[in-house]
Amino acid sequence: MNPLGISHYTVTSSLGRGLxxxxxxxxxxxxxxxxxxxxxxxxxxxxxxxxGLDTPLAGTLAEWDCRNNRLAELGxxxxxxxxxxxxxxxxxxAERVGVFIGTSTSGVxxxxxxxxARDRALDRLPDWFNLRTTQSTFSAADFVRLRLGLxxxxxxxxxxxxxxxxxxxxxxxxxxxxxxxxxxxxxxDTLCLTTLYGVNALQQVSPEICRxxxxxxxxxxxxxxxxxxLLTPDDGTAELLLQGYGESSDAYHMSTPDPxxxxxxxxxxxxxxxxxVAPAAVDYINLHGTGTPANDLAEDKAVIGLLGSDVxxxxxxxxxxxxxxxxxxxxxxxxxxxxQDGLLPRSLNTQxxxxxxxxxxxxxxxxxxxxxxxSNSFGFGGNNCSLLLGRRA
Amino acid sequence: MSSALDPRKSSQPQASxxxxxxxxxxxxxxxxxxxxxxxxxxxxxxxLASELPPYQPLRLPANERRRATPAVRQAFRAAEDAIAHSxxxxxxxxxxxxxxxxxxxxxxxxxxxxxxxxxxxxxTDFHNxxxxxxxxxxxxxxxxxxxxxxxxxYDSTAxxxxxEAATLLLDEAALLLVLYDVPQPKPLFDQxxxxxxxxxALVLTRTRSAGTRAALRLTLADSADDVxxxxxxxxxxxxxxxxxxxxxxxxxxxxxxxRNDSVLLEAVAGRxxxxxxxxLA
Numbered sequence: 001m002n003p004l005g006i007s008h009y010t011v012t013s014s015l016g017r018g019l020x021x022x023x024x025x026x027x028x029x030x031x032x033x034x035x036x037x038x039x040x041x042x043x044x045x046x047x048x049x050x051x052g053l054d055t056p057l058a059g060t061l062a063e064w065d066c067r068n069n070r071l072a073e074l075g076x077x078x079x080x081x082x083x084x085x086x087x088x089x090x091x092x093x094a095e096r097v098g099v100f101i102g103t104s105t106s107g108v109x110x111x112x113x114x115x116x117a118r119d120r121a122l123d124r125l126p127d128w129f130n131l132r133t134t135q136s137t138f139s140a141a142d143f144v145r146l147r148l149g150l151x152x153x154x155x156x157x158x159x160x161x162x163x164x165x166x167x168x169x170x171x172x173x174x175x176x177x178x179x180x181x182x183x184x185x186x187x188x189d190t191l192c193l194t195t196l197y198g199v200n201a202l203q204q205v206s207p208e209i210c211r212x213x214x215x216x217x218x219x220x221x222x223x224x225x226x227x228x229x230l231l232t233p234d235d236g237t238a239e240l241l242l243q244g245y246g247e248s249s250d251a252y253h254m255s256t257p258d259p260x261x262x263x264x265x266x267x268x269x270x271x272x273x274x275x276x277v278a279p280a281a282v283d284y285i286n287l288h289g290t291g292t293p294a295n296d297l298a299e300d301k302a303v304i305g306l307l308g309s310d311v312x313x314x315x316x317x318x319x320x321x322x323x324x325x326x327x328x329x330x331x332x333x334x335x336x337x338x339x340q341d342g343l344l345p346r347s348l349n350t351q352x353x354x355x356x357x358x359x360x361x362x363x364x365x366x367x368x369x370x371x372x373x374x375s376n377s378f379g380f381g382g383n384n385c386s387l388l389l390g391r392r393a
Numbered sequence: 394m395s396s397a398l399d400p401r402k403s404s405q406p407q408a409s410x411x412x413x414x415x416x417x418x419x420x421x422x423x424x425x426x427x428x429x430x431x432x433x434x435x436x437x438x439x440x441l442a443s444e445l446p447p448y449q450p451l452r453l454p455a456n457e458r459r460r461a462t463p464a465v466r467q468a469f470r471a472a473e474d475a476i477a478h479s480x481x482x483x484x485x486x487x488x489x490x491x492x493x494x495x496x497x498x499x500x501x502x503x504x505x506x507x508x509x510x511x512x513x514x515x516x517t518d519f520h521n522x523x524x525x526x527x528x529x530x531x532x533x534x535x536x537x538x539x540x541x542x543x544x545x546x547y548d549s550t551a552x553x554x555x556x557e558a559a560t561l562l563l564d565e566a567a568l569l570l571v572l573y574d575v576p577q578p579k580p581l582f583d584q585x586x587x588x589x590x591x592x593x594a595l596v597l598t599r600t601r602s603a604g605t606r607a608a609l610r611l612t613l614a615d616s617a618d619d620v621x622x623x624x625x626x627x628x629x630x631x632x633x634x635x636x637x638x639x640x641x642x643x644x645x646x647x648x649x650x651x652r653n654d655s656v657l658l659e660a661v662a663g664r665x666x667x668x669x670x671x672x673l674a
Contacts (some may be wrong), residue, residue, distance in 0.1 A: 020604035040560070042512070095615060103524065103545075108500070115504035115580075123579050136494065137524050137545030141571035142661070151662040155553045155614065156545045158495075158524030162545060166542065178408030179613070193507045198519030247540040249488075251532040255520040381529025382519055383541060 001275040004231045005238025010079035011333040013047030013225035013320045018078035025336050026345050033209050043196045044326020045205045046224025048321030066110035066134035069143045072188040075226025085148045088182045099154040099179030100171045101141035102164030102187035104324040107134035109192035123354025140188050153179045160379030165328030169245040169377045186228035187332040189326040210291035212315035212320035213355040213361045220291045223321020227329035243390040246270025261302030275388040279307045286335045286375040314362040318349040328377035335375045409612045410559035413605045418474030418594035426474045434649035438449040452534035464496035466571040468527035471592035479596040480604050485537040487568040490543045491554030493637040497577035518542040551640040552658040552666035562599040570595045572638035588635035610669040619665040
């Protein structure tokens with residue numbers, strides 16, 4: 001396929017606001033996870049919470065106020081992203097800039113708050129609750145579109161934890177089809193009780209910082225993030241490129257991956273095929289690597305079957321926590337930072353690799369020239385997406 | 394803004410995307426399947442808007458069938474109807490599932506539970522809470538391992554679903570598009586009333602085939618005069634407005650009547666999606 005330029009990108013998570021703080025954390029091997037409860041949660045464990053989300057959105061954005069859109073706003077403000085989109089809008093017109101935003105839980109925390117404040121006798125939610133602008137699956141996509149002053153194609157893609165990787169693929173198709181000239185892709189997902197208590201009900205919340213691929217892993221740590229990228233036609237100037245994508249379904253189980261990793265392998269194989277890249281040319285894989293045995297084993301089988309046991313790989317979820325629908329964009333951004341910086345980040349907090357895993361899981365970070373990396377994102381419903389990201393030679 | 398004054402901007406052509414309709418499925422009050430809907434929309438049969446009896450998604454294994462929510466069942470109903478009229482093997486079809494709100498009954502139960510001191514969230518509710526639950530169940534039911542995209546765009550979900558499907562046909566030869574929404578429990582219903590359970594499914598192909606019924610040309614229109622096409626029959630018009638998936642009824646009417654015509658669907662930012670329909674049946 002024709003690659004797309006990634007002219008601007010940004011991310012905000014528990015590691016900090018913007019690219020510099022993320023690169024600094026990766027270099028310093030500093031986790032963003034903290035052992036503290038989120039809101040009124042009593043679920044034990046470490047979480048990756050973004051600070052500074054206590055100020056309501058004001059003015060024309062006030063009706064969109066909820067934790068999720070506050071994080072969207074904070075995320076958009078970093079790394080000159082709003083100005084970059086404004087320049088693209090100036091050049092192409094507001095109708096020709098597409099918006100593709102992934103989502104998993106959207107603004108559900110606002111609905112949780114509304115239910116706690118509801119009039120039980122009348123079965124009524126409080127007047128301040130606005131489903132369309134907060135809870136709705138479309139909320140964050142519509143918010144980003146409005147905030148950036150865009151009038152083009154806009155859609156929310158919601159395939160659980162693979163959502164924000166899939167936005168790159170949908171944007172690529174829309175640009176090929178001529179629906180838009182450039183595309184804002186991204187995702188915001190915020191912590192909420194639904195996720196904390198839901199994952200806890202599945203007995204998958206780790207009591208310590210998650211340790212993906214570790215023989216003593218006890219589950220996952222949850223986090224939140226907002227990340228965005230501006231995709232442009234490849235005019236030969238962008239240093240970073242979307243070179244391939246692959247999408248597949250497991251057709252196996254709603255919340256457990258196919259143990260043979262067939263869907264995961266298909267996603268990676270398709271990404272390599274689109275990029276016309278041989279498996280041996282992949283320099284690093286940012287794994288989905290949630291830290292549950294079922295996920296680790298299935299992904300390991302897929303990696304071994306397609307790429308063998310030499311390619312360095314790691315999960316960065318012990319840095320940021322599993323940010324659900326935002327995992328795809330957060331980890332794509334980490335992969336882009338690694339490409340630019342020549343950094344191979346280790347699986348932080350992983351001490352003793354599970355002997356059942358054969359992939360080359362990095363237990364120590366190292367430096368190397370990177371040309372091409374794969375970033376994997378898999379989600380509930382057996383939905384898989386893999387992105388091939390590259391640096392221009 | 395000044396975009397009309399700038400030649401670089403005004404010269405940008407609005408892209409049109411073409412897709413071919415091979416099969417249609419419907420499930421809505423009074424429209425039990427495409428066969429009934431076709432007769433009603435052709436004016437050959439009176440429209441009696443009675444709720445449909447419960448539906449069993451028999452393609453699902455027993456465990457998944459037990460766990461499948463009303464929204465999943467609603468999605469399956471139209472999907473199975475469309476598949477029954479298609480020559481395509483459903484295992485080989487990519488899918489686009491488009492829903493404004495997916496299953497708000499699940500959201501209601503989870504948020505109600507989280508408002509109680511014990512905060513007991515059902516694991517089944519949690520895994521059913523994802524927007525792509527219907528797509529996941531469908532992939533299990535028919536063994537579909539190709540790409541699957543689940544989207545939402547509030548009241549413009551039907552237009553967004555068609556656009557997502559049309560662009561996915563750049564990568565896939567054929568796909569199943571399923572639009573569905575179901576009524577919410579009261580406190581959420583008050584916010585965005587979805588009055589009736591409705592689903593519409595289309596098997597769409599990239600190229601014309603022996604089974605093609607119609608060609609659709611999709612264009613994001615940008616005229617201030619554009620408003621979504623309505624239906625003259627007040628009951629059918631009420632149904633069109635009762636559910637984001639039912640916004641497709643004006644298109645289904647033209648397809649049922651095997652006419653060449655154009656309809657407008659509401660899209661984002663106050664724009665409309667123009668659909669030019671050419672009957673090929």
